[in-house]
Amino acid sequence: MHFLDEMNLPANRMQIVFAVLGALLILFVAWPLLRTVTGSSPAVVWETLLEAEVRRAILLTFYCSALATAIAFVTGVPLAYLLARSDFRGKRLIEGLMDIPIVVPHSAAGIALLLVLGRNTFLGRAFSLLGIRFVSAMPGIVAAMLFVSLSFLVDTAREGFKAVDPRLERVARTLGASPWQAFWRISFPLAWRSILSGMILMWARGLSEFGAVIILAYYPMIAPVLLYERFQSFGLTYAQPVAALIILICLLIFVVLRLVARKGRE
Amino acid sequence: MERRARVQVHDLWVDLREFHLREINLEIAAGEYFVVLGPTGAGKTVLLETLAGLHSPHRGRILLNGEDLTPLPPERRGIGFVYQDYALFPHLSVAENIAFGLKLQREGRAQDPGPSRRLVIERRVEEISRLLAIEPLLARRPQTLSGGEQQRVALARALVIEPRLLLLDEPLSALDPQTREGLQRELARLHRELGTTTLHVTHDFEEAAALGDRIAVVNAGRVVQVGSPEEIFRKPASEFVARFVGARNIFQGELRPGEGGYSRLSFAGMQLAVVTDLVGQVQVVIRPEDLILSRESRRSDVCTSCRGRVVELVDKGTLVYVTVSLPFDGAPASSCDFVGVITHRSLEELELQEGTEVYLAFKASAVHLIPK
Numbered sequence: 001m002h003f004l005d006e007m008n009l010p011a012n013r014m015q016i017v018f019a020v021l022g023a024l025l026i027l028f029v030a031w032p033l034l035r036t037v038t039g040s041s042p043a044v045v046w047e048t049l050l051e052a053e054v055r056r057a058i059l060l061t062f063y064c065s066a067l068a069t070a071i072a073f074v075t076g077v078p079l080a081y082l083l084a085r086s087d088f089r090g091k092r093l094i095e096g097l098m099d100i101p102i103v104v105p106h107s108a109a110g111i112a113l114l115l116v117l118g119r120n121t122f123l124g125r126a127f128s129l130l131g132i133r134f135v136s137a138m139p140g141i142v143a144a145m146l147f148v149s150l151s152f153l154v155d156t157a158r159e160g161f162k163a164v165d166p167r168l169e170r171v172a173r174t175l176g177a178s179p180w181q182a183f184w185r186i187s188f189p190l191a192w193r194s195i196l197s198g199m200i201l202m203w204a205r206g207l208s209e210f211g212a213v214i215i216l217a218y219y220p221m222i223a224p225v226l227l228y229e230r231f232q233s234f235g236l237t238y239a240q241p242v243a244a245l246i247i248l249i250c251l252l253i254f255v256v257l258r259l260v261a262r263k264g265r266e
Numbered sequence: 267m268e269r270r271a272r273v274q275v276h277d278l279w280v281d282l283r284e285f286h287l288r289e290i291n292l293e294i295a296a297g298e299y300f301v302v303l304g305p306t307g308a309g310k311t312v313l314l315e316t317l318a319g320l321h322s323p324h325r326g327r328i329l330l331n332g333e334d335l336t337p338l339p340p341e342r343r344g345i346g347f348v349y350q351d352y353a354l355f356p357h358l359s360v361a362e363n364i365a366f367g368l369k370l371q372r373e374g375r376a377q378d379p380g381p382s383r384r385l386v387i388e389r390r391v392e393e394i395s396r397l398l399a400i401e402p403l404l405a406r407r408p409q410t411l412s413g414g415e416q417q418r419v420a421l422a423r424a425l426v427i428e429p430r431l432l433l434l435d436e437p438l439s440a441l442d443p444q445t446r447e448g449l450q451r452e453l454a455r456l457h458r459e460l461g462t463t464t465l466h467v468t469h470d471f472e473e474a475a476a477l478g479d480r481i482a483v484v485n486a487g488r489v490v491q492v493g494s495p496e497e498i499f500r501k502p503a504s505e506f507v508a509r510f511v512g513a514r515n516i517f518q519g520e521l522r523p524g525e526g527g528y529s530r531l532s533f534a535g536m537q538l539a540v541v542t543d544l545v546g547q548v549q550v551v552i553r554p555e556d557l558i559l560s561r562e563s564r565r566s567d568v569c570t571s572c573r574g575r576v577v578e579l580v581d582k583g584t585l586v587y588v589t590v591s592l593p594f595d596g597a598p599a600s601s602c603d604f605v606g607v608i609t610h611r612s613l614e615e616l617e618l619q620e621g622t623e624v625y626l627a628f629k630a631s632a633v634h635l636i637p638k
Binding site: 176 | 318345353356
């Protein structure tokens with residue numbers, strides 16, 4: 001084995017030990033994924049894709065997560081900018097609060113949302129006047145995904161804005177830019193890579209959500225719920241092609257998005 | 267827009283977490299090159315940012331040609347700003363950096379859209395690029411430029427909008443000595459050609475003296491002296507200013523009335539007749555270059571001459587700083603150290619070494635007194 005580190009030295013014993021330890025973890029991730037994907041024949045996976053119920057569930061998952069990401073983009077990017085640029089009382093508290101969804105068990109998050117957005121709650125009723133229902137409906141899925149994944153976008157966007165030298169905005173102001181113009185022409189384009197990678201992370205995290213979603217909306221079924229149901233009702237053999245399909249699609253999209261983001265970086 | 271604005275700062279107070287400004291009063295004439303000189307942390311950048319409208323003062327007013335700017339946001343002040351490390355927009359090309367302000371002007375007055383406006387912008391970017399000799403760089407990205415080139419681009423970007431006042435925050439301090447000298451001449455030339463009122467902030471006295479029509483010395487958020495470079499250099503108003511402009515010899519002295527309109531000044535074990543209105547305790551300042559070193563006593567009525575011993579030689583390349591301890595055989599505790607500066611050639615001619623006996627002289631006119 002040969003590592004080229006910065007000093008171009010041959011691998012030492014420590015690096016070899018570290019590589020072996022790391023390889024165990026890599027194997028732990030790669031093996032089950034490979035096993036699932038290769039365990040079903042391509043024909044069976046293709047057949048699964050042709051099932052209307054499966055297709056609908058997968059598209060619904062993508063759509064809901066994208067919608068959640070869009071909502072977080074409109075509200076979370078401004079918040080991230082404020083957190084990066086301004087100092088105010090309670091800022092640390094807000095930063096901590098925005099990270100809580102990462103550590104709360106997601107079934108608990110689902111319960112919490114149900115208590116606020118459920119049929120007989122104030123918000124639930126207010127939204128039902130607008131024709132929006134959360135329980136057992138698409139908006140519920142979006143709400144659940146938004147809740148559990150918004151931290152990724154807010155945190156990454158905040159770090160992105162922090163990395164922009166505030167003096168660039170100040171110079172823009174002296175050159176005649178209003179605060180809005182300075183934001184759109186300087187800060188936003190410069191933080192865009194971070195924002196984009198935050199959006200990708202958030203969207204990917206939303207796709208994989210299960211716990212919070214089933215509490216608010218078992219139906220309509222998103223892909224993870226469908227998979228769970230197949231497993232519960234028909235067993236491993238029937239669940240496996242669905243799992244393989246979902247993993248393949250997620251992998252594909254994730255790789256494409258990462259490439260796009262990297263291209264933006266160059 | 268009128269490029270030569272008169273600037274008046276009245277009783278300006280600013281409070282930020284790390285810096286504050288106290289009681290700043292400045293009058294800058296139209297077209298003047300005004301330098302604010304002070305040590306790091308004196309609040310110089312904060313002063314510039316406040317003039318540009320980036321901090322709001324908690325008291326005081328800023329007037330440009332008599333118009334009160336204090337309530338205006340930065341984008342409506344018409345003040346150009348160049349930061350120490352240039353702050354070029356990294357996602358835009360050099361040409362786009364320079365055109366940034368012009369494009370915003372177009373949006374301000376939307377009555378003239380279309381291609382003619384774009385051509386006007388292009389032409390003005392070209393003009394200013396020619397003036398600063400950066401035409402070959404227009405298509406490049408800022409990250410690929412040298413420090414000196416970035417500085418020129420930052421100047422072009424600020425000047426192309428024809429500001430009424432140009433603010434320069436330590437514009438030369440991040441450059442290597444050679445580039446620095448070239449840009450210093452460049453700043454002087456630009457000022458001659460454009461006549462923009464300029465406020466330049468630096469911690470380097472030589473830079474201030476080379477460029478400034480007048481200099482304001484600031485310390486700890488206050489203006490401590492305003493004057494021509496000559497005045498600041500020759501007649502520092504306080505020990506702080508004296509030290510900051512490199513007057514290395516500062517002693518406690520006492521003045522007593524003498525005969526014939528003279529006062530008797532005693533300091534560092536010497537007695538000297540001077541003409542002054544001051545009495546009592548004073549600080550005595552003599553610049554190193556005003557000390558004359560020789561190997562033999564040179565008695566004359568314009569010079570005071572004393573015998574001392576060389577205790578240290580600091581070679582700065584072309585110049586040598588010589589520390590002379592007076593009197594020659596004084597005990598270290600009771601002796602006084604003077605610092606003089608001589609050329610390398612003089613060092614060889616005088617054959618000075620540590621321990622050498624040397625005579626130290628200066629004219630009475632070289633002595634500057636600061637009241638205590």
